[in-house]
Amino acid sequence: MKIGMAGSLESNDALITVKESSVINIEVQSIVDAFYHDQIVQVIQSTLDAARINAIDVVCLDKGALDYTIKARLLTAIHRMEVRHE
Amino acid sequence: MSKLSDYLPPDFKPFVSSDAYKQKQRRLISEKEQSQSVVFLHSVSEVFDALNLHDGMTFSFHHHLRNGDKVIGLIGEEVHRRGLKDMTFAASSLFPNHASLVDLIKEGNVSGIIANYANGPVAKAISMGLLKKPFIMDTHGGRARAIESGDLMIDVAFIASPAVDKAGNGTGRFGPSACGTLGYAIPDLHYAKKVVLISDYQMDHIEEAELNHRYVDYVVMVDKIGDSEGIVSGTTKVTRDPVGRKIARDTVMVLDKLGLIKEGFSMQTGAGGISLAVVEYVKDLMIRQNIRARFASGGITGQYVLMHEQGLVETLYDVQCFDLRAAKSYRENRRHVAISASEYGNPFEPSPIVDQLDFVVLGATEIDLNFNVNVTTDSLGEIIGGSGGHADTAHGAKVTVVVTNLLKARLPIIKEHVTTLTTPGSDIDILVTERGIAVNPIRIDLMNQLKQKGIQIVKIEDLMQLSYQIAGVPKTLSHEKTIIGYVRYRDGSIIDVLYKKM
Numbered sequence: 175m176k177i178g179m180a181g182s183l184e185s186n187d188a189l190i191t192v193k194e195s196s197v198i199n200i201e202v203q204s205i206v207d208a209f210y211h212d213q214i215v216q217v218i219q220s221t222l223d224a225a226r227i228n229a230i231d232v233v234c235l236d237k238g239a240l241d242y243t244i245k246a247r248l249l250t251a252i253h254r255m256e257v258r259h260e
Numbered sequence: 261m262s263k264l265s266d267y268l269p270p271d272f273k274p275f276v277s278s279d280a281y282k283q284k285q286r287r288l289i290s291e292k293e294q295s296q297s298v299v300f301l302h303s304v305s306e307v308f309d310a311l312n313l314h315d316g317m318t319f320s321f322h323h324h325l326r327n328g329d330k331v332i333g334l335i336g337e338e339v340h341r342r343g344l345k346d347m348t349f350a351a352s353s354l355f356p357n358h359a360s361l362v363d364l365i366k367e368g369n370v371s372g373i374i375a376n377y378a379n380g381p382v383a384k385a386i387s388m389g390l391l392k393k394p395f396i397m398d399t400h401g402g403r404a405r406a407i408e409s410g411d412l413m414i415d416v417a418f419i420a421s422p423a424v425d426k427a428g429n430g431t432g433r434f435g436p437s438a439c440g441t442l443g444y445a446i447p448d449l450h451y452a453k454k455v456v457l458i459s460d461y462q463m464d465h466i467e468e469a470e471l472n473h474r475y476v477d478y479v480v481m482v483d484k485i486g487d488s489e490g491i492v493s494g495t496t497k498v499t500r501d502p503v504g505r506k507i508a509r510d511t512v513m514v515l516d517k518l519g520l521i522k523e524g525f526s527m528q529t530g531a532g533g534i535s536l537a538v539v540e541y542v543k544d545l546m547i548r549q550n551i552r553a554r555f556a557s558g559g560i561t562g563q564y565v566l567m568h569e570q571g572l573v574e575t576l577y578d579v580q581c582f583d584l585r586a587a588k589s590y591r592e593n594r595r596h597v598a599i600s601a602s603e604y605g606n607p608f609e610p611s612p613i614v615d616q617l618d619f620v621v622l623g624a625t626e627i628d629l630n631f632n633v634n635v636t637t638d639s640l641g642e643i644i645g646g647s648g649g650h651a652d653t654a655h656g657a658k659v660t661v662v663v664t665n666l667l668k669a670r671l672p673i674i675k676e677h678v679t680t681l682t683t684p685g686s687d688i689d690i691l692v693t694e695r696g697i698a699v700n701p702i703r704i705d706l707m708n709q710l711k712q713k714g715i716q717i718v719k720i721e722d723l724m725q726l727s728y729q730i731a732g733v734p735k736t737l738s739h740e741k742t743i744i745g746y747v748r749y750r751d752g753s754i755i756d757v758l759y760k761k762m
Contacts, residue, residue: 209671210731210732238669238670
C-alpha cells in the first residue's frame with residue numbers, strides 16, 4: 175500500500191494522510207467543521223485537480239489550518255507517497 | 261428578528277443599558293441572624309442532619325480553590341448519598357474538577373445551577389440541555405447584587421475555609437489549602453440563611469479573619485478541602501507567541517498615548533496570556549518613566565505582587581488570588597487588601613473598585629461590529645466560560661481595551677453578531693488585534709486623541725473583512741432554539757439567552 179503523510183496536529187495545522195485508491199475519496203475531520211467543512215473539501219479537491227490526480231484517498235485531520243497550509247500539506251503528503259515508492 | 265423579551269419568563273426584565281442601574285434603588289434583604297455559638301462537627305453528614313437539609317434547597321459555594329476545590333464534590337456526594345432531589349447549586353464558578361456534578365444533574369439531585377463562570381464537564385452537560393431548570397449566569401458583581409437583593413436566596417452557604425480558629429472564624433491565609441482572599445464568599449456569609457465553614461486546618465486564633473464567626477453556624481472539619489496545585493489558574497501564563505506580544509505592545513502604546521499610564525493611575529487586566537504580557541510592558545514603561553500606580557485590582561497574580569513589592573503599585577485590591585505567590589503576598593503584605601465581590605463590582609455599591617479604574621484590558625472569545633463581547637460560549641453556543649468580572653470592569657473603567665488575535669485556529673474573532681452577549685458594546689472602547697486597532701465610534705474623544713498622536717485607526721468592519729480574506733467566510737449556522745439558560749447582566753436584567761448546543 176502506497177501511503178504518504180504531512181503536517182501535524184498542532185493548532186493552525188492539519189495532518190494529511192494520502193493512500194493510493196481507484197477513486198477520489200476525501201475525508202475531513204476539523205475543529206472548525208461547522209464553519210469551514212465545505213471550503214476544506216474544496217481546497218483539497220482543487221489541489222488534486224491542479225495536480226491532475228483523479229484517484230487517491232485523502233484523510234485530513236484539521237486543527238484550524240488556513241487554505242495554503244492545507245494545500246502545502248496535501249502536496250507534500252502526495253510527494254512523500256510517490257518518492258517513498260519509486 | 262425576534263426580541264429578547266419574547267423569550268423571557270415574566271419575572272425576568274430584559275437588559276436596557278449598562279447604566280440603567282443608576283435609575284434603580286438598591287434592594288437589600290436583612291443580613292442573616294447572628295449565631296449564638298458556633299458548633300463544630302466532624303462530618304458533612306452530621307451537618308446535613310443538624311440543619312435538617314431537604315429537597316429543593318439552594319446551596320452556595322465559592323471558587324477560590326478553583327480547579328483544586330473538593331468542597332462542591334463533598335457536598336454533592338452527600339446530596340447523592342441521601343437521594344435529595346431538586347437542589348440548586350449556586351457556585352461563583354465551576355471548573356473541570358467538578359465533573360462529579362454531572363451525575364447529580366442527570367439523576368435529578370441537582371436541577372438548578374447558578375454561576376458566574378463554568379468550564380469543563382458540567383458546562384458541557386448544561387450545554388447539552390441536561391439541567392432541568394434554566395442555567396443562570398451572573399457577573400462577579402452581579403452575583404453579590406443577586407444575593408443581597410434576595411434574587412438569589414441561599415439556604416446554606418458551604419464556605420471552603422482554608423483555616424478556622426476555635427471561635428469559628430475563617431481565613432484563606434493559612435493552612436495546606438491557603439488560597440488567599442475569599443472575596444466571592446462574603447455576600448454568601450452575610451446573607452445565606454445558614455453558614456457552614458468547611459475546613460481542614462484549625463488554629464488557636466485568627467487575626468483579622470475574613471470570615472467572621474458571628475455569621476457562622478457550623479464548622480465541619482474534613483480531611484482535605486482542596487489541592488493547592490489546582491488553585492493556580494490554568495490561564496495564567498504570559499504569552500511568548502510573537503503575535504500576542506505585538507498585540508500587547510500595541511495595547512501599551514495606545515494606553516500610553518491616551519495618557520492613561522501616569523503617576524497615580526489604576527489598572528486591571530484579565531488573566532489571558534496577552535493581558536499578562538500587557539502587564540510586563542506596562543511595568544517596563546513605569547520603570548523607564550519612574551511612574552507609580554495607585555492600585556491594581558482584580559484577580560491578583562504574581563506579576564502584580566512583584567510590582568507591588570518593587571514599589572511600583574501602591575495597593576493591591578484583591579477579590580481572588582490567582583496564584584500561590586499572590587496568596588503568599590496577601591498573607592505578608594499590608595497593602596495587599598482583600599475586597600468582597602460587592603466592593604469589587606456590585607453596581608449598587610457607592611463606589612466599587614471597578615468604577616475607580618483608569619483602564620482594564622480584557623479578552624474576548626468573540627467581538628461583533630457593535631463591539632459587543634462574548635466570553636460565555638464558543639461560536640457553536642457551547643458554554644466555555646462566563647463574564648466573571650468582564651462586564652463589571654468594562655462598565656466601571658474609564659477605558660476598556662479588548663485584546664485578541666484576529667483569528668484563532670482559523671475562526672474569525674470579529675463577527676457580525678456575537679453568538680452570546682456577555683458585555684455590551686457600549687462599554688467596550690478599543691479593540692487591539694495584530695492587524696490593526698479599532699475604536700468604538702461612540703468614543704469620538706479617544707478616536708480623536710489617538711489620531712492626533714499619529715496612531716492609525718481602522719474600522720472594525722475592515723478588520724472583519726480582512727479576517728474573511730485570510731480564512732474565508734465562515735458558514736452561517738442555523739440555531740436550534742431550545743433555551744437552556746440566561747445571561748444575567750450585573751444589574752439583574754437579562755442580557756441574552758443560552759441555547760442548547762448546535
